[in-house]
Amino acid sequence: MSETVLNMRNLRVTYPKLSSKVDVVRNCSLQVGQGEILGLVGESGSGKSMTAMSCLGLVPKPGRISGEIEVGGQQIVGRSESQLSEFRGGLSAMIFQNPMTALNPFLNISDQMADAIVSSRPLSRSEAMSESLAALHAVYIPNAEACLAKYPHQLSGGQLQRVMIAMAIACKPRLLIADEPTTALDVTIQAQVLLLIRELASEMKLAVLFITHDLSVVASICDRVAVMYAGEIIESGPVADVFKAPAHPYTRKLFSTVPTLGSKNKQLEYIPGQVPDMSNLPAGCAFQSRCDVAMDQCRDSAPNLSASGPGHLAACHLVASHEDMN
Amino acid sequence: MSTSLPSVANRSLRIEKFRFFLSSNVLFVFGAVIFSLIIVLAIFAPYLAPYDPVKINFSEKLVAPGLTHLMGTDELGRDILSRVIYGARTSLVIGITVLILSISVGVPIGLVAGYFGGRIDTILMRVSDVFLAFPPLLLPIAITAALGAGLFNAMMALAISWFPWYARIMRSSVLAIRKELYIDAARAMGVGHGRIMIRHALPNASTPAIVQASMDFGYTILAAASLSFIGIGARPPTIEWGLMVALSRSKFLDFWWTAAFPGFAIFVTVLAVNLLGDGIRDLLDPKHGDLS
Amino acid sequence: MRRYVVKRLLMMVGILLGVLIITFALSRLLPGSPIEMMLGHRPTQEQIDLAREEFGLDKPIPVQFINYVSSAVQGDFGISLRTHRPVLEDLLGRMAATFELTTLAVILVVIVGIPLGILSAVRQNTLEDHITRTFSIAGMALPMFLVGMVLQMTFYGWLHWLPLQGRMNVEVLLDYPFEKYTGIYLIDTLVTGQWQAFKSAASHLVLPVLTLALASLSVVIRMTRNTMVEVLNEDYIRTARAYGLSRRLIYYRYALKATLIPMMTVVGLTYGFLLGGSVVVEFIFDWPGLGGYVVGAITQNDFPAVMGVTLFLATIYLGVNLIVDLLYFVVDPRLRAS
Numbered sequence: 034m035s036e037t038v039l040n041m042r043n044l045r046v047t048y049p050k051l052s053s054k055v056d057v058v059r060n061c062s063l064q065v066g067q068g069e070i071l072g073l074v075g076e077s078g079s080g081k082s083m084t085a086m087s088c089l090g091l092v093p094k095p096g097r098i099s100g101e102i103e104v105g106g107q108q109i110v111g112r113s114e115s116q117l118s119e120f121r122g123g124l125s126a127m128i129f130q131n132p133m134t135a136l137n138p139f140l141n142i143s144d145q146m147a148d149a150i151v152s153s154r155p156l157s158r159s160e161a162m163s164e165s166l167a168a169l170h171a172v173y174i175p176n177a178e179a180c181l182a183k184y185p186h187q188l189s190g191g192q193l194q195r196v197m198i199a200m201a202i203a204c205k206p207r208l209l210i211a212d213e214p215t216t217a218l219d220v221t222i223q224a225q226v227l228l229l230i231r232e233l234a235s236e237m238k239l240a241v242l243f244i245t246h247d248l249s250v251v252a253s254i255c256d257r258v259a260v261m262y263a264g265e266i267i268e269s270g271p272v273a274d275v276f277k278a279p280a281h282p283y284t285r286k287l288f289s290t291v292p293t294l295g296s297k298n299k300q301l302e303y304i305p306g307q308v309p310d311m312s313n314l315p316a317g318c319a320f321q322s323r324c325d326v327a328m329d330q331c332r333d334s335a336p337n338l339s340a341s342g343p344g345h346l347a348a349c350h351l352v353a354s355h356e357d358m359n
Numbered sequence: 360m361s362t363s364l365p366s367v368a369n370r371s372l373r374i375e376k377f378r379f380f381l382s383s384n385v386l387f388v389f390g391a392v393i394f395s396l397i398i399v400l401a402i403f404a405p406y407l408a409p410y411d412p413v414k415i416n417f418s419e420k421l422v423a424p425g426l427t428h429l430m431g432t433d434e435l436g437r438d439i440l441s442r443v444i445y446g447a448r449t450s451l452v453i454g455i456t457v458l459i460l461s462i463s464v465g466v467p468i469g470l471v472a473g474y475f476g477g478r479i480d481t482i483l484m485r486v487s488d489v490f491l492a493f494p495p496l497l498l499p500i501a502i503t504a505a506l507g508a509g510l511f512n513a514m515m516a517l518a519i520s521w522f523p524w525y526a527r528i529m530r531s532s533v534l535a536i537r538k539e540l541y542i543d544a545a546r547a548m549g550v551g552h553g554r555i556m557i558r559h560a561l562p563n564a565s566t567p568a569i570v571q572a573s574m575d576f577g578y579t580i581l582a583a584a585s586l587s588f589i590g591i592g593a594r595p596p597t598i599e600w601g602l603m604v605a606l607s608r609s610k611f612l613d614f615w616w617t618a619a620f621p622g623f624a625i626f627v628t629v630l631a632v633n634l635l636g637d638g639i640r641d642l643l644d645p646k647h648g649d650l651s
Numbered sequence: 652m653r654r655y656v657v658k659r660l661l662m663m664v665g666i667l668l669g670v671l672i673i674t675f676a677l678s679r680l681l682p683g684s685p686i687e688m689m690l691g692h693r694p695t696q697e698q699i700d701l702a703r704e705e706f707g708l709d710k711p712i713p714v715q716f717i718n719y720v721s722s723a724v725q726g727d728f729g730i731s732l733r734t735h736r737p738v739l740e741d742l743l744g745r746m747a748a749t750f751e752l753t754t755l756a757v758i759l760v761v762i763v764g765i766p767l768g769i770l771s772a773v774r775q776n777t778l779e780d781h782i783t784r785t786f787s788i789a790g791m792a793l794p795m796f797l798v799g800m801v802l803q804m805t806f807y808g809w810l811h812w813l814p815l816q817g818r819m820n821v822e823v824l825l826d827y828p829f830e831k832y833t834g835i836y837l838i839d840t841l842v843t844g845q846w847q848a849f850k851s852a853a854s855h856l857v858l859p860v861l862t863l864a865l866a867s868l869s870v871v872i873r874m875t876r877n878t879m880v881e882v883l884n885e886d887y888i889r890t891a892r893a894y895g896l897s898r899r900l901i902y903y904r905y906a907l908k909a910t911l912i913p914m915m916t917v918v919g920l921t922y923g924f925l926l927g928g929s930v931v932v933e934f935i936f937d938w939p940g941l942g943g944y945v946v947g948a949i950t951q952n953d954f955p956a957v958m959g960v961t962l963f964l965a966t967i968y969l970g971v972n973l974i975v976d977l978l979y980f981v982v983d984p985r986l987r988a989s
Contacts, residue, residue, distance in 0.1 A: 051376070051379055052375065089893055091892060091893055117895075118895040119895060120895070121893055121894055122893075122894040122895045127890075127893045129886065129889070129890060129893075131886065134885070134886040134887065135886045135887055135890045136890065137887040137890075138909075138983075138985055139908040139982075139983065141984075148891070148894070148896055148900065149891075149894040152894055152895045152896045152897065153894060186984070204894065486669065488669070489666050489669030489670055489672075490673075492666050492667075492968060492969050492972075493670070493961070493965050494923040494924065494926040494964055494965070494968050495923065495924055495927040496927035496928070496930060496931075497960075497961055498673075500945065501958065501961040502677060504677075504948075504949045504952075504957045505677040505678070508949075581792075581794050584794055585794060585795065585796060589930065589931060589934050589946050589949070590946070590949070591949050604794075605796075608935075611800060611804065612804060612807070615804060618797075618804075622794065623797075625794050626792050626793055626797065627792075629792035630788070633791060633792055637788075
């Protein structure tokens with residue numbers, strides 16, 4: 034059994050609004066183990082990016098984090114900025130969606146990588162340089178020395194994303210958080226980067242929290258998946274199980290919206306309705322208004338996570354009633 | 360999905376939002392209030408001014424501010440408060456006139472240049488580059504010198520110096536929306552260029568120009584006052600704040616009120632207008648978020 | 652890079668040509684021809700014709716323009732109607748005074764304004780930020796001439812600390828003469844070791860420089876703050892924070908570099924603003940520079956002089972902008988690539 038690196042329990046991210054407040058993340062719990070890749074799936078606005086940022090204590094002001102986040106044995110919530118700064122990079126490292134803007138256009142790769150490494154590990158600058166080189170080799174950048182001297186605008190999107198990954202792993206983190214790293218890349222490059230992440234995860238025994246809205250990405254490299262809706266996890270489990278037998282109505286709908294070649298359906302599937310307004314959530318299940326199997330119970334009380342298979346959880350009253358029956 | 364609220368709850372939400380807007384935009388409200396006051400002063404000057412602003416009265420010359428003359432009198436015995444009130448008219452007229460002129464010349468030019476692009480656009484850009492190459496105030500000075508001193512000529516000069524700026528702003532925003540689908544759609548339906556420009560491009564691309572105008576209003580007043588101050592703008596007997604300060608120069612060290620009050624009037628007016636302009640900009644173009 | 656420089660220089664020449672067109676148009680194509688102004692009242696027809704021939708005004712407009720441009724390029728801006736000397740000579744004699752004033756003002760604005768703007772951005776929405784922004788908003792509403800006069804009232808009229816006008820105390824100038832190598836009094840007096848003269852020059856500089864600086868300070872603070880806030884919201888700053896880079900590192904290395912380009916633009920614009928503002932300030936403080944020259948020229952209808960100064964200052968401003976544009980290359984690696 035691999036050791037749990039990320040242990041998140043009851044995470045809540047709150048934003049003040051007008052005279053009240055909004056929870057953009059409500060009661061989110063996740064675990065990721067060493068060498069394991071957990072896919073966090075959801076539509077935009079579901080709260081997945083916020084969840085990711087919370088692991089680094091990087092939620093943009095004036096957001097507040099509450100709950101419990103433990104990374105490699107260290108508590109994240111409630112720490113001061115300087116303490117968090119120590120954790121960032123060395124404990125958990127993050128790679129972002131758009132590598133073109135995520136790197137400083139005015140500094141070369143070498144400086145930026147060295148800065149990141151020196152801020153995360155107790156190394157001298159020259160040691161950091163050799164670590165940078167090693168990392169660039171590990172992500173299969175050809176001619177790493179030349180790359181170090183370059184500026185971000187001189188590299189392609191795919192190369193830049195590799196550089197970002199190199200920067201992350203050079204800091205030797207326990208947890209790698211990838212916030213939609215392949216969304217902005219070409220499909221062919223996407224595949225390469227995904228395989229790279231997979232390889233590094235197992236080689237370096239990294240725990241990876243992989244944020245995406247793309248189910249095919251989840252299918253290709255994730256071990257487990259967690260589905261997020263309206264700020265909470267509504268289904269989680271091993272990828273094979275969830276894909277074969279999605280338990281939550283939302284997840285089922287999600288899968289059905291992905292068109293497949295050769296299917297007889299002429300019409301595109303979609304989920305009717307809209308993502309709920311987080312400041313105006315109904316009592317009960319957040320998905321009820323768009324759910325085609327909603328019951329009266331769904332309007333009254335919000336469902337808790339219940340098992341629909343080994344290691345496979347879903348927050349749905351239907352699932353709970355089946356569980357009771359078994 | 361939001362359910363429809365009963366109308367009472369709706370109203371109180373709106374009131375709350377309005378109060379929130381007011382409190383987070385105190386400066387804007389302040390500017391709006393002051394500016395309204397100034398407009399009132401300008402419109403009702405004859406009724407609000409305690410004395411005749413042009414009446415010379417040597418027996419009352421250079422009286423310090425007091426109960427009879429709240430802002431004192433100048434060297435010709437004229438009541439400064441009354442002159443300041445009448446000066447509001449002049450300044451507002453200047454601001455409005457110059458802006459209307461600049462916009463009515465600059466916006467169409469920018470519209471055409473941005474819409475058609477190509478050579479017309481390049482020519483426009485070069486021309487506006489030339490106008491922008493002059494340090495501020497210098498071109499108005501040169502133009503006024505050529506036309507002859509006087510408030511009207513000064514306003515013309517300011518408008519001439521400024522319209523390229525508006526042309527440029529308009530052109531940028533038209534360029535941005537030209538790529539929008541609805542322009543192509545209109546063309547595909549056979550709508551003529553002129554109609555597209557007026558009915559589609561103009562309304563949607565005007566915002567930056569409007570924002571700029573609201574921010575320029577104050578600067579127009581300042582520039583006109585400066586021109587009057589150095590002697591080539593408003594001339595006696597026109598009542599203009601900058602001119603009043605200029606006339607006080609020989610005596611202001613001993614009779615501070617002759618310069619202070621008109622100067623302060625300029626300051627307050629321009630401040631109010633700037634705050635108002637900032638607020639308008641925040642409303643129409645929230646990306647800037649300077650006052651947020 | 653070289654191609655860009657050439658392109659930029661050509662552009663500057665083109666704009667200069669446009670400037671010349673404008674000044675030419677202003678001098679020739681207006682009713683109330685300069686001839687009558689120069690000849691005084693009721694010139695005879697013969698005098699008019701003679702003058703027209705002498706000034707080349709009987710030739711077609713395009714030819715006139717070419718003559719105009721060629722003489723301008725050779726530095727012939729005409730003869731001043733007041734001093735009866737070549738305008739260019741007048742200008743060159745007064746250039747140093749304005750240069751001293753505007754340069755000191757720019758330095759002051761940069762040293763005070765940019766740090767304040769950055770502080771304001773870094774401490775967004777704290778007390779320091781609000782105070783700075785209030786000051787900045789108020790500063791932009793103050794007319795320059797009022798600031799100058801208030802400073803005169805306070806520091807001369809009331810406190811008697813500083814002189815009212817002028818560049819130097821006349822007695823000091825006579826008692827402690829110094830060689831005017833550069834025309835910049837602060838430098839010249841130091842170089843020739845005339846301490847009294849230096850003190851006088853410095854004390855005369857304080858108020859005019861302050862007046863100029865205060866006016867543009869507000870704008871610089873505001874623009875710096877806005878730029879810095881924008882930069883701090885960029886993705887790469889988020890990345891830097893995500894790796895735990897120290898605050899100092901983030902601000903000084905990551906953020907500041909990005910603000911350099913907009914800041915240079917602002918400084919260039921400020922210089923232009925000050926060149927224009929020097930007209931008012933030199934007028935108030937009786938400063939023997941280009942601004943004072945212009946005002947005197949206008950009020951006495953010395954048209955060639957007005958046009959000469961306009962052309963001169965516009966050229967200087969274009970030069971400043973050219974330098975700023977070229978400096979972009981030094982700062983932004985993205986430009987260097989092409």
